[in-house]
Amino acid sequence: MTRLGQMLMEDGIKKGMERGMEKGIEEGIEKGIDLAKKIFRLNEQGETAEMIAEKCNITAENVSKILEN
Structure with a gap:
């Protein structure tokens, strides 16, 4: 593989990893919001x-942390 090819491949891998991390963070936030909604609903x-x-x-400790005002 040429040096240019190696550089392009490394850049592509880096960008792919960054996109994957961003998507993972977004999904984690969504799951956290859904969990908090469920906790509040059950508490009510x-x-x-x-x-x-x-x-x-x-x-139960984490439930209490979420329900704290």
Whole structure:
């Protein structure tokens, strides 16, 4: 492979990784928002932090952190 070809390939890999990370971050934010909505909804329905934690597969401590004002 020529030096130019190597440089172009490396640049393409770098850009692809950056796009992948950006997409991963966006998806993570969406999932976090969905989780927070579910936690607030369950809390409004009278569920305890422990019950919410079990339903959302997170710790009761994290549920409490999300519900803090």
